[in-house]
Amino acid sequence: MSLDARLVVSRAKFQLDLPLTVESGEVVALLGPNGAGKTTALRALAGLIPLEGQNRQGGNVRRGGKGGNAEKAARDGQGRVGQGGEGHGEQAEQAERDAGGDRAERGELGERAGGYVTLDGRRIDGLPPEQRRIGVVFQDYLLFPHLSALENVAFGPRCRGVDKGEARRAAAEWLELVGLAEHARKKPRQLSGGQAQRVALARALVTEPRLLLLDEPLAALDARTRMDTRAHLRTRLASHPGATVLVTHDPLDAMMLADRLVIVEDGAVVQVGDAATITSRPRTDYVARLVGLNLYRGVASGHTVRVSEEFDLTTADRGEGEVFVAFPPAAVALWAERPEGSPRNTWPAEVAAIARHGDSLRIELTGPAPVAADVTPAAAVDLDLAPGRHIWASVKASEARSYPA
Secondary structure, three states: OOEEEEEEEEEOOEEEEEEEEEOOOOEEEEEOOOOOOHHHHHHHHHOOOOOOOOOOOOEEEOHHHOEEEHHHHHHHOHHHHHOOOOOOOHHHHHHHHHHHHHHHHHOOOOOOOOOEEEEOOEEOOOOOHHHOOEEEEOOOOOOOOOOOHHHHHHHHHHHOOOOHHHHHHHHHHHHHHOOOHHHOOOOHHHOOHHHHHHHHHHHHHOOOOOEEEEEOOOOOOOHHHHHHHHHHHHHHHHOOOOEEEEEEOOHHHHHHHOOEEEEEEOOEEEEEEOHHHHHHOOOOHHHHHHHOOEEEEEEEEEEEEEEEOOEEEEEEEEEEEEEEEEEOHHHEEEEOOOOOOOOOEEEEEEEEEEEEEOOEEEEEEEOOOOEEEEEOHHHHHHOOOOOOOEEEEEEOHHHOEEEEO
16 A cells, blocks of 8 residues: 655745655655645645546546536545545446546647556556545544434445445444444534544544545643643554655654655755654754754865855864754853853854744854753853843864764
8 A cells, every 4th residue: 555656736936846655554654834735735746636637627637638627626525535535436436547547648638748556566646536535534524513423424334325324333343443332413513623633533444444634633632631632642643554654744654653854945855854854854844943953064074064155164073075964052151251162063153033942942053153052041041141242152163973975
């Protein structure tokens, strides 16, 4: 149940070109700032946005030359997509074979611009949303307000032609799996945010989708409910045999739930790796801020890295050529006067901003090397820190780590 895709979408001034692979049983998180293209990528996977090379009217080329409209299909079959449905049995399978076989051979879809989506080696980018065998959990869950939790979960199997009794039995089993058996008869308005999220997850998984898409699934929850629901979601995803794509802007959600992170900025992939790699070796300012590190790019010669014409950094690592240098704000020491016998990395700076950061204060500094420093409130008082204050900053060479750019 692996996913192999290249998502190519042009919308006004925005261009998305995102290669994406997800193995069976793997959870991959798309992480990035607002406007990076994360939700666009997820909607393209779901069939709600056509890829480059598809029908310019927004539809998908199908066997016999009949076009369809992806957005209309999404509206007509919103329950089947948003509720985790996968189409109508043999009809969906035949449509998938038609789309993935005949069209791939003729090169009618996706080949011109390289956009494509395949599941287990079969092209599905020409299928309408309800025939893609995917499950989607949206940020606001999209539960049917007039249906009970049980009936919401049973909706997907019913759309596939499963008889009412069997669909309800499957729904009851899934509600028990997500710990909501006693809430089966409740309507969405009677459920808490965490409970509604679990109903939406059960509804997506009851049809055994080959691809599960999660769009900011925890964003609507308060902090306590979010923590509990994240742990429950992690357990459920661990047992899902298909591929899972999680879209989030929250690094903790991504690191707790995903096996691999794909960092997206301006419609392109800028870094891929597991949480340990991403957090220890950021490659963009966004990622560095995300994981709380100061980041510079420069040219290394041994232990010295030339960051700019007026600023060099001495690092713990030897290198040659283009490198990144990273260190945490807690490694930056501030001084009222230039310290004697100071560490090799010492430079004048000016306080630009001060903000609370946990139990510390985050000090933003300008100067030869703009930098963030974390100090205690007591130290800030002793140094008389305020915007515009001129001070000295230093970092020990042992705290500054460099790695190839």
